[in-house]
Amino acid sequence: MTVAQDGVERLAGDRAELERPPSTAELVAEALRGQIIDGALAPGTRLSEKELFTRLGVSRNTLREAFLLLVHERLLVRRPHHGVSVAKPTVADVIDLYRVRRALELSAVRAAAQAPPGALDAVGAAVREGERAAAAADWKALGTANMRFHAAIAGLTGSQRVAEVMRQLLAEMRLVFHVMAAPREFHEPYLAMNREIHLLLRDGAAERAAERLADYLDVAERQLVDAFAAREADTR
Amino acid sequence: MTVAQDGVERLAGDRAELERPPSTAELVAEALRGQIIDGALAPGTRLSEKELFTRLGVSRNTLREAFLLLVHERLLVRRPHHGVSVAKPTVADVIDLYRVRRALELSAVRAAAQAPPGALDAVGAAVREGERAAAAADWKALGTANMRFHAAIAGLTGSQRVAEVMRQLLAEMRLVFHVMAAPREFHEPYLAMNREIHLLLRDGAAERAAERLADYLDVAERQLVDAFAAREADTR
DNA sequence: ATTTCAGGATTGTTCAACAATAGGACGAGA
DNA sequence: TCTCGTCCTATTGTTGAACAATCCTGAAAT
Structure with a gap:
């Protein structure tokens, strides 16, 4: 293979990323x-x-x-x-969303050992991004960073379809979060959990990371369900 | 609650299923x-x-x-x-599809204990439908019954979103199956596995059912990947 | 007060035209 | 004969407008 062919190969590879x-x-x-x-x-x-x-x-x-x-x-x-x-998500939607998230994210974490190179770094980058946002007291950015963290978790699978489904779910989650009046109180506690999960993954403790993530999802779901119940009792 | 109101309730309930x-x-x-x-x-x-x-x-x-x-x-x-x-699925698509299927179907089977009433019956119905199709040597119907089996597995979650994602994946799978020249040889062996998984679920042995399903998916994926490799070697 | 009916407004669907782009045909030059 | 550049054509992307179907509003009648 000549150098010129090598260049052509690289161009062909970039072709997919070359967004129209x-x-x-x-x-x-x-x-x-x-x-x-x-x-x-x-x-x-x-x-x-x-x-x-x-x-x-x-x-x-x-x-x-x-x-x-x-x-x-x-x-x-x-x-x-x-x-x-x-769309106006109901409490049933919240439960449904977390069911899918559990299936996808936990499976992604458990398979972290076979993650494509760089995928774990994306998780770490999302954690750092969240910490920067928290330090700057930018709660909107903190929410975004949190979304990016979970997208990165899904990215551990290296699966195009998992990533796409996750992207959709997270967009819906943004809608769900609107019922939370205080974004800071809601998002901030999860920063430490994100960091811990990332460290566990970095150390190869996938199963323990999965357990932590499962707790994480349980807590968040409960919090949102409660918030929805309170709102529905309020508006009726 | 009067009888008349009862009728109204039933109408309202049917309203969701009443497809426009x-x-x-x-x-x-x-x-x-x-x-x-x-x-x-x-x-x-x-x-x-x-x-x-x-x-x-x-x-x-x-x-x-x-x-x-x-x-x-x-x-x-x-x-x-x-x-x-x-769409012309590649071997990468096959691997990707099975990754998502593993995440969703295994999670569904493991949570079978909390399945909504009737969901397990749908699994059994799909098994019987497949057996009827095999008895009639209707291989196309057998493939359809197999799809329905996996859709019913996903239905164990009672999750609208899981069901929809699964429906999409299975439609893609139909496309993938086109590379299999012999639908009979491909689909028939899975009939016994479907029946076994259904029985395990009926007996409450969710974890063992999940193991069987995992084997199932591994075998099917390998078979398809091989078929794709053979075809690609053939057409080049 | 309740029901009925007409009017208006909004959406669902179709048709027709123009602009933009990709790919192939064609010919000039070496 | 081969390569390169130009033009041309077919197809798609986008727009505008028209008509039909449906729903909501509000006034009139009982």
Whole structure:
């Protein structure tokens, strides 16, 4: 193999990462997704087609295509002839989400020994990112770092599909978190757990890391379920 | 509670199952999905928009909406400005699919004790359906029954999201199975394993059922990976 | 106060046109 | 004969507009 062929090989390898310019619908979906997980669009908000496509400067068809993408991600729900609205997760959704998270994340941690190179570093990077955010008292960034931590956990599998499912679940989680009035009190305690899990993984103690993560998920789920129960008792 | 109210309750309960007439795009997607998993549309086939929407008698926008649904299910892949084509799974996809299946199905089996009522019966029904198909030498139906078995396993979680992810994975699996020339030899041996797993679950031996299922998945994956390797060596 | 019915508004679906892009055809030059 | 660059065509991406179907609102009638 010559040096020139080597260069061609590398280009072919990069080809997959060379992202094409996203379509208009994807851009619109991304914009809406950002507003939804930022909380600018509260759960339950009805999204009028007419208002949105005039405001965003895209065609109605393109907007509807973006809606389709987000409905698939469960960030929007569509009621026929009523249009779409921002999803409003229920306590049943919380339980459901944590069931899937347990299956995927615990399986990922237990298989950490076969993780692709660099995957564990991503976990560590997410931990450090969270600590920086906490030090800067940036609670929104702390929540993001926490999401990234769990995405990195899923990344330990090296599986494209696991990563994608996880990405979707975490986007939904952002919606769920909106019921937590105090992001600091909610997210901060998990920083230490994240760090501990990362250290256990680094030392090859996968099973113990899995146990810690299981506790972690149990606690978080309980906390969210309680918050939902309180809110539902409140609004009724 | 009066009898009349009872009737209303029942109507409200049925309301969720009362499926609205599916939209045109969903019908088109369903038709295409059927042709893909039946093998009428071989992996790699390019789908021309013009030809399809004239043949199906729907608008181009509706067809594109159906494409979006199937792209999301990974049954179609879209190359910008090139249109969509039937997905052609690689050996990497097979490995990836089985990783997710292991995580979800094993977790479902281990939690079988908390399964919702009737979920275990669905597993048994799938086993019997497979045995009927084998007795009738209907190998296509046998493959379908096998899919239903694994869907029922996922259903043990009672989780909407697990069920949906599983449904998607199984649709992809249909695509993968196309490389197996002999559906009988491939699917038939798993009948006994399905029955054994069902019996173990019925007896409450969830952990042993999980071990059997893990073996099952290992064998099937290896068989498919070998088949892919043979095909790739063949076509090159 | 309850019911009925008409009006308006919004969404579902289709059609038609233009812009943008990828791939192939074609020819010039070495 | 082979390589390179240019143009051209077919297909897709995007937009705009129209009509049909459905739901919500509110006024009129009992």
